[in-house]
Amino acid sequence: MKLKHVKTITKRNGVRFTYLAIPGHKLVRLPDGPKDSPEFLIAYATALSASGPELKGRPVATGSIAAAIISYQRGSEFAEMANTTKQQRKGHLSKIADTWGRARLADLRIHHIEADLAKLSGHPANNRLKTWRSFCRWAKARRLITNDPSIDIGKSSTAKSDGFVPWSIDDIEAFREYWHPESAQRLALELIYWTAARASDAVRIGPGMVTKDGWLTFRQKKTGGEVSVPFNRTLPAFAVGMKADLDMFKLAISHAPRHMTWLVTEHGKARSDKAFSSWFAGAARAAGIEGKSAHGLRKARAMALAEAGATAHQIAAWTGHESLSEVQRYSKAADRKRILSRVDEEQVLETEPTQTGNHNAST
Template sequence: MRRNHAGNAVRLKHVKIITKPNGRRFTYLAVPGHKLVRLPDAPKDSAEFLMAYSAALAAAKTDKQGRKVATGSIAAAIVSYQLSAEFCGMAITTRQQRRGHLSKIADTWGTARLSDLRASHIEADIAKLQPHPANNRRKVWRSLCVWAKKSRLIANDPSAEVEKAKTAKSDGFKPWTNEEIAAFREHWPVTKPQRLAMELIYWTAARASDSVRIGPGMVTKDGWLSFRQRKTGSEVSIPFNRALPDFALDMQADLDLLMAAISHAPRHMTWLVTARGKPRSEKAFSSWFAEAAADAGIAGKSAHGLRKSRAMALAEAGATAHQIAAWTGHESLSEVQRYSKAADRKRILSSTNKEQNLETISTKNGNLSANA
């Protein structure tokens, strides 16, 4: 299966159309080494066609996949769902995460009929998981069932009745403090790749999945560092070789340190490379950077924490929630608004005595009264 990027359509592999002498056209699945399988005379993006196609394709690859797929089963629906425009339109990382859950669902429930699926089955599936993984699995079930109902494969969505698991409140990744950033800089000189990684993430607020792909080719002629986020697919542009916005003027020193670190990087399509000059992978990078932080005496902090630190620094510098989101690439303003509120409280509590003194005015009798 391939995607037609121009039309954003899904192209199905091994689909062959045969025209008979009388002019009638028939559609078949033509997998090399297997007999032709007749497919329905229905639009290729219809649920009926996709279900029949996925079942026939899975049957042709039974020896390779080790799993039989029957028409109308949950496994067949999963195969069809992964061929749908809804699934193919998701970000790459989202599809990768969901495929893992879908594979496990197919292992356990694949042979059951989709029409027999009930909320109790989904609840039984997620009950064996911890709260956060359970909610992730529930999200996958929801997405699958919403698509199946929309495609008229089921009349009712059983996943709608399944409640989210209760989770303990958590702030997630902890941001780095100014002291920890200074300690990392003190430990790793500007000539080291660990320092470049830290400065790059701290300035751009990029996720690890994006930071390993950032390089000189992403710097535009007018001085923006622009890249498309792997998680969301949206484009982010950050000031680089250009004048900084007013709220970021005091951050020039951070940008200068990044430039200094880049000047020591080898010439490559990406700035973060291995000792052999190859781009770093996302998974390897995260553990490599965690080790670099631990070597600098910084425990329990990750690369993602630097992303939060930049957002906090922008908020404390007076950037609005929309300006922070434009810099960091957040799709939702809810998280960046928390940074803004925290920064506003700090500014209020940090005001000087002069700012706190109430202005006074003279009354006609010469007494002073507070001007509210």
């Protein structure tokens, strides 16, 4: 990774000095030695912070937690995180720097992190812990700390929740009846229900993502993983019964304005994912559907795939889930329904003999 504003000057005697050289600022001497060493990176981050907006107003000393946080946020590991993860981590890192920034990183202990987490509970506490673990893992890998004090801290307990409520078939039909195929609201439903895309991906999907061999392929914003959903091709066996949903999607597309993305505003501009979520929730309420979100359609498609006989791996490939734990829940629930629905395979269970000596053949 190339460090900005780093300049090496060679004196007449051949001795070389390295500086932070930001236009309009005085040169700041940096340590000699490799530019990827922990000492150099922390000194670089400290000098850079003195002239930049990051951690503005906080004293940043070499070897401090604040200096290490700056260096951590400039590293490749942080840069490669999903945008939503980075934004969340930045908020937690800022809070950590507010409280612990002046302390020496080398003095960081488990009770410091536990004291920081004690101010939070549930999911916020667990998200803060994830931030500490990522930061400490980075620091240990660069030998800025000897031991990782976050590794033995357990997660906070959270109330069990199924999260977003999936849409039922009745919900989907009610929405379709209220919003005609020419409407943007109807297109939004059909697009998400068929692709199982998150809102952050749905607003970016467009005709240019349909491949020559008939796949609708897009890269997920959250995970970076690529997803391919059948579009202009033969459907897999488990999805043959879903062709009507695909036809509904294509009908809605046929009324969409020409644009790089299918979902656009009234002014023909691409929609933002945050504005889209609230807009779509309003469309659902207008159709008499309360408490349901765009993400609930993603769950509805996963459930439909499971009930159609798709395996957990097939569902994950369609929806883009990186972990099978959630999709396996859909598969197990669908398996139970199929078992209970096998009327033609009902077993004849023997019962205790009646007074006449006969066995009941059925109950």
